Amino acid sequence: MTTTQILADRRAHIHEKGTAPFNIACEKQSVAGSVSQRACVFCGSRVVLYPIADALHVIHGPIGCAAYTWDIRGAWSSGPQLHRMSFSTDLQEKDVVFGGEKKLYQALVELIEHYRPKAAFIYSTCIVGLIGDDVEAICRRVSAETGVETIPVHSEGFKGSKKDGYTAACNALDQLVGTGDTTGISPLSINILGDFNIAGETWVIKDYYKKMGVDVVATITGDGRVDDIRRCHGAALNVVQCSGSMTQLAMKMKQEYGIPIIRVSYFGIEDMSKALYDVAEYLNDKTVMKNTQNLVRDEVSNLVPQLRKYKHDLQGKRAAVYTGGAFKALSMIRSLRTLGMKTVIAGSQTGNKQDYKRLQELSDEGTVILDDTNPLELAKFLEEKKADLLIGGVKERPIAYKLGLGFCDHNHERKIGLAGFEGMLNFAKEVHGTVTSPVWKLASLRDRLVDRHRLLDGDRSRNGNRFVEGGNAS
Amino acid sequence: MALLRHTTDDVVERQALTVNPAKTCQPIGAMYAALGIHRCLPHSHGSQGCCSYHRSTLSRHYKEPAMAATSSFTEGSSVFGGQANLLQGLNTIFSVYKPDVVAVHTTCLSETIGDDIPQIADAAVAKGFVPEGKRVIHCNTPSYVGSHTTGFANMTKAMVDYFSTSTTDEKIDGQVNIIPGWVEPADMSEIKRLVKLMGLDGITFPDTSGVLDAPLKSEYNMYPDGGTTIDQLESTGDSAGTIALGPICSGPAAEALKNKCQVPQETLPLPIGLRATDIFIQALRKYNGGEVPAEITAERGRLVDLVSDMSQYFYGKTVALWGDPDQLVSLTQFLVDLDMRPKYIVTGTPGKAFLRRIGEVLGDSVKEVIAKQGPQADMLYLHQLIKREKVDLLIGNTYGKYISRDEDIPLLRHGFPIIDRIGHQYFPTTGYRGAMRLCEKILDAFLDRQDRDSPEESFELTM
Structure with missing residues (x-):
């Protein structure tokens, strides 16, 4: 299919559109020995629950799991900052031999007394699963003694993939849901699920809903609060983004409380507008619909002219997208199209068959679709497909740079909000900045050796006439 | 809003809990x-x-x-x-x-x-x-x-x-193993440069220079050019000696090599700062016939010259440090030599030897210093100490930035990890030149602060 050498076991996880009938392998355990970009169960639980800002997050295990997840996700809080602290039982050899229960109990009592959190999440790590600490029993005891609900998160790393961590997180959240008073919640109300307020994105989205006349009962979990989650079963609708992490909680709430679900994405003009319209349509209220039309019209007419200049420079450039779940990649492809760019590689760490199928349908002929790729494979496809841009996370960034390509972080470490209409403008700026950066020209030996005139021409296309006035200065 | 506003100046003894760790696994x-x-x-x-x-x-x-x-x-x-x-x-x-x-x-x-x-x-x-x-x-x-x-x-x-393999009873004259410890790739380069200047064939292992500071060549190499080769690693058994920089990170390998291949070893402090670099150069002299090239002497002289220019600003300044034991011991020594006062020294890495080593470099001034190691020697503990009595400067990894902000104390980033600044991996802090860079960064931190804080009438052009 391609010149890229592919490990036999990996072949089924790669599909090039137009070369064969679509039947990608996915949702499988990574091949041992792979330099996989994936993480573990604990990581999945930790990233989902982390933004709940007034809860105590205690990691029961050796120090590493706490150290690596200490405030790494820019999930902003408008109030408490307790979630940004790193608490660990820091298990030592003797604890592994004799059990860590006592230590955990003592740690929890100390912490709860000091911080008086609204609730506490206790994350089990690999070793806890192995030595068999009864974390549930300790949580029950601490809850009873302190009056602060202490919730075990069954996130032992080896018990599956990051996705299983999402399940553990949803189960933990489910303990809170339904325990609060729902009096006074408007029928025109929703919960925002699966947005994590990276760079303040939840606030942008929440603001749109407010303008539509829709109340947001709970944001789960971006800028999340325990008491909001307790009463979120009073909302009329669950609006779920990042389907991988939150669908299960939404499903449970559907079963228990009959709350319907809609699945949305807040990235890109099309998906953002559709999300708002879908909510308005579901709520079936004339004022809300009118407000939504006004909002979308105003935002889009304000945004589109601003995108023009970026599109001009980016037209025809080629992008590669590698995300956590495949659903997000769909929005990426659409957003890149808005900027005139073509997606030549699309992949994810943990996408499911249904999402990959949609990804494949949306893609152009020749687009390579990758499940659970590794750096070598990714780098080779990036070269082969002549990509100008890679969208990914922290481990992908240096690979792109080494190849001399632009990079955009669309994962935890994005520092500028990319959701919503204003996020689309940020996205355009960020992509433009990195794809047209002069550094990629400096990197190439060929360009370093071209004569001065060509260099000036090259610079003019990006910087206007900057060199014209001073052109004779040398 | 203070991020760590929960922190009080009350230093509570904790038994079972690490808060904001000063280490990882x-x-x-x-x-x-x-x-x-x-x-x-x-x-x-x-x-x-x-x-x-x-x-x-x-x-x-x-x-x-x-x-x-x-x-x-x-x-x-x-x-x-x-x-x-x-x-x-x-x-x-x-x-x-x-x-x-x-x-x-x-x-x-x-x-x-x-x-x-x-x-x-x-x-x-x-x-x-x-x-x-x-x-x-x-x-x-x-x-x-x-x-x-x-x-x-x-x-x-x-x-x-x-x-490591010993192939002959005769060790190779002038071939020295250098175990650099956990330092930046640029430090490994600097250490290699000094060894080369001393006219020696050094085998540095591990050596992440050229691996984790690889140049951009518009191609992806899973294995960049750097790193110690298998041949070099095997040959360490025939070297005339081993210099281990930092007992925690490098000591065990040097000791193992001595036992396995009878290569004599010396475990030295990490060459951060003037005195620790002196010790390193002295150790190298044993293998090159005692010569110290003029270039190295000049570098040392320049460092002392720089310190003399800066000493008036350093006098009596208090510092809190955290990080890895090998770094902390050498940094503490250097700060003392700069006439500054290390006040709090914290490492999450357990081991009582750390306190003894800190005591050795501090001498009599040890009485004024609080040093702590182990699980509860974390950033919360350090913050509580600082709340009780402030310092003028923080030196440590990125995790100190919360304290820096909340207490309004300048932070000099050093150690691992630094995840909020770029460039540190290219600039050594080891050797005399590295020490000069540290001096510059410390003084910049103080004078930037002074410029920021001084009222208009005492805001001066020359400082």
Whole structure:
């Protein structure tokens, strides 16, 4: 299919559109020995629950799991900052031999007394699963003694993939849901699920809903609060983004409380507008619909002219997208199209068959679709497909740079909000900045050796006439 | 709003809890050390998350791809052991990624299950998974013992255990092993430069220069040009001596090499600051006939000259430091030499020897210093101390930025990890030139602060 050498076991996880009938392998355990970009169960639980800002997050295990997840996700809080602290039982050899229960109990009592959190999440790590600490029993005891609900998160790393961590997180959240008073919640109300307020994105989205006349009962979990989650079963609708992490909680709430679900994405003009319209349509209220039309019209007419200049420079450039779940990649492809760019590689760490199928349908002929790729494979496809841009996370960034390509972080470490209409403008700026950066020209030996005139021409296309006035200065 | 507003000046004794750790776990150190072998792929024998976290953290700090494979443990592996995963892993690695060396380290999970790595590696050889001339090495890195520095030390020692060979009774004159410890790639380059200036053939291991500070060439190399080669590692057994920089990270390997190949060793402080660099140069003189080239003498002279220019600003300034023991001891010594006052010194890495070493460099002034090690020597503890009595400067990794902001104290980033600034990996703080850079950064921190804070009438052009 391609010149890229592919490990036999990996072949089924790669599909090039137009070369064969679509039947990608996915949702499988990574091949041992792979330099996989994936993480573990604990990581999945930790990233989902982390933004709940007034809860105590205690990691029961050796120090590493706490150290690596200490405030790494820019999930902003408008109030408490307790979630940004790193608490660990820091298990030592003797604890592994004799059990860590006592230590955990003592740690929890100390912490709860000091911080008086609204609730506490206790994350089990690999070793806890192995030595068999009864974390549930300790949580029950601490809850009873302190009056602060202490919730075990069954996130032992080896018990599956990051996705299983999402399940553990949803189960933990489910303990809170339904325990609060729902009096006074408007029928025109929703919960925002699966947005994590990276760079303040939840606030942008929440603001749109407010303008539509829709109340947001709970944001789960971006800028999340325990008491909001307790009463979120009073909302009329669950609006779920990042389907991988939150669908299960939404499903449970559907079963228990009959709350319907809609699945949305807040990235890109099309998906953002559709999300708002879908909510308005579901709520079936004339004022809300009118407000939504006004909002979308105003935002889009304000945004589109601003995108023009970026599109001009980016037209025809080629992008590669590698995300956590495949659903997000769909929005990426659409957003890149808005900027005139073509997606030549699309992949994810943990996408499911249904999402990959949609990804494949949306893609152009020749687009390579990758499940659970590794750096070598990714780098080779990036070269082969002549990509100008890679969208990914922290481990992908240096690979792109080494190849001399632009990079955009669309994962935890994005520092500028990319959701919503204003996020689309940020996205355009960020992509433009990195794809047209002069550094990629400096990197190439060929360009370093071209004569001065060509260099000036090259610079003019990006910087206007900057060199014209001073052109004779040398 | 203060991020750490919960922190009080009340230093509470804690038994069971680490808050905002001043350390991390062993495997990441093993991974970093292994990347200092030429064409080596580190392999994490455990769950997928460990490998992912270590790679991400290394990438955040070094801004480079950090390659490592994982055994991708499942529930089954935790019951039946990880042998099948490691066997398949080694097969995959050698057929797809084609490294020269695979350096396996364990995790808390595989360690507690009790997987026998050498036995599994032998089985992989027997099955033909390890091609001719390729090597599999290992070290045990239980996450619940020591810290990331322990893991670095263990993998460095594994290089000796697996490679160092003594081929003759006569050691090679002028060939010296240098074990640089956990420092930046640029520090490894600087240390190598000094050894070369001294006219010696150094074998530096591990050596991450050229690996984690590789140039951009518009191509992706899974194995950049740098790293200590297998030939070099084998030859360490024939060297005239070993200089281990930093007892925690480098001591065990030097000792193992002495026992295995009778290579005499000296364990020195990390050459950060003037005195520690002097000790390093002195040690090198034993191998080159005593010559110190004019270039090095001039570098030292320039450093002293710089310190003399700056000393009026340094006098009496108080400092809080945290990080890894080997760094902290040398930094403390340097601060004392700069006429500054280290006040709080904290490391999460357990080990009482640290306190003794700190005591040695501080001498009489030890009475004014609070030093602490171990699980409760964390950033919360340090913050409580600072709340009780402030300092003028913070020196440590990125994790001090909350304290820096809340207490409005300048922070000089040093150590691992630095995940909020770029460039540190290219500029050494070791050697005389590195010491000059440290001086510049310290003084900049003080004078920037003075410029920011001084009222208009005393805001001066010359300072």
